[in-house]
Amino acid sequence: MNKAAAAIKPDKRARTLITPEGLALPLTLASRGARAGALIIDMVIIVIGLIAFQWVMQALFEGVMEGIGFDPQQRLPGSAEFLVIISVLIGFAAWYGYFLVQELGPRGATLGKRLVGIRIAARGGGRLTPEAVIARNLLRDIEVFYPLIALLILIGLSSQGEDVGALGFVLTGWLLLFLLFPFFNRDCLRAGDIVAGTWVVERPRTRLAAVLSTQGAATAEGASEVTGVRYDFGEAELSIYGERELQTLERLLRDSQPDALKAVHATICRKIGWDPGAGDERAFLEAFYGQLRSRLEADMRFGKRKADKFS
Numbered sequence: 481m482n483k484a485a486a487a488i489k490p491d492k493r494a495r496t497l498i499t500p501e502g503l504a505l506p507l508t509l510a511s512r513g514a515r516a517g518a519l520i521i522d523m524v525i526i527v528i529g530l531i532a533f534q535w536v537m538q539a540l541f542e543g544v545m546e547g548i549g550f551d552p553q554q555r556l557p558g559s560a561e562f563l564v565i566i567s568v569l570i571g572f573a574a575w576y577g578y579f580l581v582q583e584l585g586p587r588g589a590t591l592g593k594r595l596v597g598i599r600i601a602a603r604g605g606g607r608l609t610p611e612a613v614i615a616r617n618l619l620r621d622i623e624v625f626y627p628l629i630a631l632l633i634l635i636g637l638s639s640q641g642e643d644v645g646a647l648g649f650v651l652t653g654w655l656l657l658f659l660l661f662p663f664f665n666r667d668c669l670r671a672g673d674i675v676a677g678t679w680v681v682e683r684p685r686t687r688l689a690a691v692l693s694t695q696g697a698a699t700a701e702g703a704s705e706v707t708g709v710r711y712d713f714g715e716a717e718l719s720i721y722g723e724r725e726l727q728t729l730e731r732l733l734r735d736s737q738p739d740a741l742k743a744v745h746a747t748i749c750r751k752i753g754w755d756p757g758a759g760d761e762r763a764f765l766e767a768f769y770g771q772l773r774s775r776l777e778a779d780m781r782f783g784k785r786k787a788d789k790f791s
Contacts, residue, residue: 492666495679497605506728510598510680512662521592526578530571537563579617584610586791589683599683607790612676619672623658627651683787709760711767717752718775722786726776729769733762741765 493509541563582590588608589599600616602608631651634644662668667679721729732740738761745761748754748768776786785791 493668493682495667495681497601497603507601507679508682509668510682512668514596514598514682515662515668515680518590518592518596518598521595522578522590525591526574530574533570533574534567537566576617580610580613583613583617584608587683587787588790593680594683597683598680601679601681603677603679608678612678616672616676616678619675620670623661623671624655627655627658631655709763711764711771713752713768713771715775718772719786720751720789721772722788722791723776724788726769726772729765729772733765733769736762 493511495507495509497507579590583600587594587599588601593599600608600613602612631648634648634651638644638648658671662670667673669679673679729744732744741761745764748765779786
């Protein structure tokens with residue numbers, strides 16, 4: 481009895497995202513471990529990149545100095561300050577640009593997130609906005625990095641005999657509060673996610689499911705057995721959705737709930753600019769499913785993937 485109950489125990493990280501078109505997309509929240517691992521990977525990439533940049537800049541500077549006859553050990557006045565300014569600007573651009581550019585891309589994930597199989601998603605079902613990505617990344621600095629850097633400075637001062645008072649305890653409490661924040665809410669959200677309205681979700685690497693066995697409402701050529709209408713969709717109409725929406729549509733057709741079929745039929749028709757009509761919803765959806773699937777599979781053979789409508 482206990483084994484049976486455990487077998488049907490729901491996944492606590494499973495959620496359903498309702499898109500603006502009314503499609504219900506199942507997703508799984510990323511684990512706390514996966515998020516921490518992704519951040520560590522991203523930090524390693526940024527630090528290694530900045531160290532490599534510093535080394536290249538130093539080598540170029542010394543090469544130029546030797547080329548024009550100056551001793552690299554006897555720097556020109558202001559050259560050290562100039563290099564420091566350039567390093568600070570590059571470090572700032574790398575730190576914020578790294579997260580901003582990648583998370584605003586079609587994959588919604590940094591290299592670290594992609595390696596562990598997670599991505600960012602807007603909790604409202606819409607597209608990630610620059611404001612949301614900027615907010616969650618600025619909050620990360622306030623949550624973790626600023627108090628961590630300040631704490632390390634205080635540790636250094638304390639080791640030299642300086643009296644830092646209670647500030648160290650305050651910073652430690654601040655750091656622990658935000659580090660443990662995802663453990664105190666069911667969606668594993670950090671403060672930045674709450675402010676930005678985002679989730680971090682798993683992005684499973686799956687192939688398209690087996691071909692749907694339909695119930696005969698539409699023939700293989702896309703013609704309705706009810707009305708005889710042939711549904712033929714163009715490239716622009718099929719390009720609005722991706723693999724995730726295809727899988728959702730497949731589940732909808734398998735469940736065959738009339739009200740759900742009507743709602744999604746009207747949504748897709750409105751999206752592609754068709755007159756929805758009534759009474760032939762299943763044939764329309766099966767034809768759309770079949771042609772969308774064929775298009776996605778053809779693209780996959782050429783190495784092109786469209787994960788969802790935002791890709």
